Amino acid sequence: MTPTARRRVLISGASIAGPALAYWLHRSGWAVTVVEKAGALRAGGYPVDIRGTAIEVVRRMGILPHLRDAHIDSRRCTFLDADGGTVAALSPCAVVGSVEGQDLEVRRGDLAALLHALVRDDVELLFDDSIAALDQSGPGGGADVAFHSGRQRTFDLVVGADGMHSHTRESLFGPEEQFHRHLGYCFAIFTLPNTLGLSRELVLWNTPGRAAALYAVGDHDELHAFLNFHQPEPPSDALRNPEAQQDLVAAVFADAGWEVPRIVRAMREADDLFLDTAGQIRMPRWSSGRVALVGDAAYAPSFLTGQGSSLALAGAYMLANALATHRDHTAAFAAYESGVRPFVAMNQALVDNGSARLFPTTAADLERRNAMLRNLATLPSAPAQPAHSALTLPEFARLP
Secondary structure, eight states: OOGGGOOEEEEEOOSSHHHHHHHHHHHTTOEEEEEESSSSOOOSOSEEEEOTHHHHHHHHHTOHHHHHHHOOOOOEEEEEOTTSOEEEEEOHHHHHTOOTTTSEEEEHHHHHHHHHHHHTTTSEEEESOOEEEEEOOSTTSSEEEEETTSOEEEESEEEEOOOTTOHHHHHHHOOGGGTEEEEEEEEEEEEEEOTTOOOSEEEEEEETTEEEEEEEOTTOSEEEEEEEEEOSSOOHHHHTOHHHHHHHHHHHTTTOOTTHHHHHHHHHHOSSOEEEEEEEEOOSOSEETTEEEOTHHHHOOOTTTTOHHHHHHHHHHHHHHHHHHOSSHHHHHHHHHHHHHHHHHHHHHHHHTTGGGGSOSSHHHHHHHHHHHHHHTTSOOOOOOGGGGOOOOOOOOOOO
């Protein structure tokens, strides 16, 4: 393709779905620009899973060996009762349905860094900027974009890969509330010093409606803390106020045992606290005109499924392949949606099918869950979830 014939696409978001899409679109001849509101890549982060179909995506991208090197390889998942006594100690694969030796768990920052390294020399990256306005009504037939930095550019297509709270989605389709499905939980994540000597393991404390977890990634001197609690309605006011977030979490866990009081104190001192609701994004369509959505912006499945990153990688591949196959963007968006929507639906339904059992809200449900965990300790590992591999990837379309 000659430079003048190259189609131009703007991707908003440089976390997982954005750079993955950039890689495949560049490969099929697009001139790609990625804009990211953060000033730089976000390092570290809570571990994420890469499973099933997504393993094949990263294999085709050539980064599977690097991800295997970055694999956390957690050895143990220990469940505790209210007093800190051990309920069960299991292989993580037995708990989440991963395929041992095949599926991967890596730091989110490690995955983002590998994806960034793939595209940094081939696509235009605009950090510390974002879309201020987007207009598809111009006479040229493209999408006119005004950036917060003052830049003004025109693109053939725009893709929102800017996460669950997508500004791109809101500007096109309206407020998030109409697409957000609250799953009844809030969670807070942050880091704290590893004073307990934990190594390559997850320790999870539960009482009805509350959970506190400490995650040791490798042998580092830092732990990832996770506080999860039942919240029938989203605490909208607290979500907008950092101090109110901390007060809410502290109140919920005020009488908790084990190490929870220390974890809550560490939360107040953490400089990386993130609090949100557990929810999904469910939309009747993922595109409008020359703008499409991918990853969490279109179909966030929630952390309860463990499939957010895998859906982002698979969705990016399918969208890029559809655009490589169909010159007309309307046909491409339709093909992308028809190909990916059943896969998304199966993975979002994992919560309905019992993934939230790890966080019971009643004493009876907690005892049933504990009995299940004790049985898992004496039985073979549970099989992988069929939904993880339900999408068959087509061969990537060749350039004309």
